[in-house]
Amino acid sequence: MTGKDVLVGFSGGVDSFYTCHLLKEKGYKVYPVLFRFSGKENLEKAKYYAEKLGLKLSIIDYRELFYEKVIKPFIEYYRNGLTPNPCVVCNRDMKIKMLYNLSEELGIKNIATGHYARTEFSEDFQKKLIFRGVEKGKEQSYFLATILPEFIEKLIFPLGEFTKKEVIEKAKALGYQFLSESQDICFLEDDIETFLSRYIKPKKGKFVLTSGEEVGSFSAIFKYTVGQRRGLGISYKYPLYVLSILPEKNVIVVGSKDELQKNSLYIKDIVLHVPYGEIDWNCVDIQIRYRGKIARIERIEVLKNGIFFVKLHASLDAPTPGQVCAFYFKDTLLGGGEITTLERG
Numbered sequence: 001m002t003g004k005d006v007l008v009g010f011s012g013g014v015d016s017f018y019t020c021h022l023l024k025e026k027g028y029k030v031y032p033v034l035f036r037f038s039g040k041e042n043l044e045k046a047k048y049y050a051e052k053l054g055l056k057l058s059i060i061d062y063r064e065l066f067y068e069k070v071i072k073p074f075i076e077y078y079r080n081g082l083t084p085n086p087c088v089v090c091n092r093d094m095k096i097k098m099l100y101n102l103s104e105e106l107g108i109k110n111i112a113t114g115h116y117a118r119t120e121f122s123e124d125f126q127k128k129l130i131f132r133g134v135e136k137g138k139e140q141s142y143f144l145a146t147i148l149p150e151f152i153e154k155l156i157f158p159l160g161e162f163t164k165k166e167v168i169e170k171a172k173a174l175g176y177q178f179l180s181e182s183q184d185i186c187f188l189e190d191d192i193e194t195f196l197s198r199y200i201k202p203k204k205g206k207f208v209l210t211s212g213e214e215v216g217s218f219s220a221i222f223k224y225t226v227g228q229r230r231g232l233g234i235s236y237k238y239p240l241y242v243l244s245i246l247p248e249k250n251v252i253v254v255g256s257k258d259e260l261q262k263n264s265l266y267i268k269d270i271v272l273h274v275p276y277g278e279i280d281w282n283c284v285d286i287q288i289r290y291r292g293k294i295a296r297i298e299r300i301e302v303l304k305n306g307i308f309f310v311k312l313h314a315s316l317d318a319p320t321p322g323q324v325c326a327f328y329f330k331d332t333l334l335g336g337g338e339i340t341t342l343e344r345g
Helices: 014-025 043-052 063-079 086-106 164-173 192-197
Strands: 005-009 029-036 058-061 110-112 117-122 127-132 205-209 214-218 241-246 251-255 261-272 285-287 294-302 308-317 324-329 332-340
Touching: 005 014, 005 086, 014 029, 014 043, 014 164, 029 043, 029 086, 063 086, 063 192, 086 110, 261 324, 285 308
Parallel strands: 005 029, 005 110, 029 058, 205 251
Antiparallel strands: 117 127, 127 332, 205 214, 241 251, 261 308, 261 332, 285 294, 285 324, 294 308, 324 332
């Protein structure tokens, strides 16, 4: 193996196809590998497009492990009134991790995926780090917030300098028959509610205001998430939103739009790509959902249990327990963790 060998996560989709093409153009010896996670992967399509690039595709079955690491926690989060982000979990515990582990086993120096992000040497922190991709609103660095820092040294993201539209056009010019690609959660065959109903027994509960006044009822707690307005089925004098979910009481607290706004939050299970002490936290922004707004940190405190308390200069809309908070210095991803409450931390 040489320094120009690269192991590529390959699905047969347009992003992984063009990723391999770009790496070949740059002189890399490319080894595409398809991990079977959900069982919905199109193996024939992946083999076809690997062969079109003159590459031999390897296939490894991780369906059982994927269920334990991604699907099972996804179900349990909803059971407990949380809103998970399975794509972040998959990158951390499956996709990037398995590429890294396999590259170590095979002695391959580099790993790559079709994420719209960049890896570069950071002059600010004097190490290789992840940066936002160039396409504002569609770049995908957020989904990499909690991967382990040791993975980054091997990572290459060839698509970070392109827009999605550019990649589709360039792939088509190479003979890729692009029709459309689903952006849904990969293991869902139905909508989330239908999927969860197979695993979680519905239990009736009540909607209450912060004052404790009961304003309605619901059939199953997993149908709701913090910030939700539509589908509550409540007639009230002003629009109501989900403020918090209390599964232990089988209660959902609702309130006004203003009550959703928060200028502080708690974050647990932190992964930092840069040591804590090397970061000027007063210059750090947080992002609490993909394509979400950012807010500048005013103050940060590390509590005894390792949870971060973060105070912001401006309020954000509906920080949601279970979702991911990513830290950025300008366009540089510094890491991230899971939004929580002190009670659940």
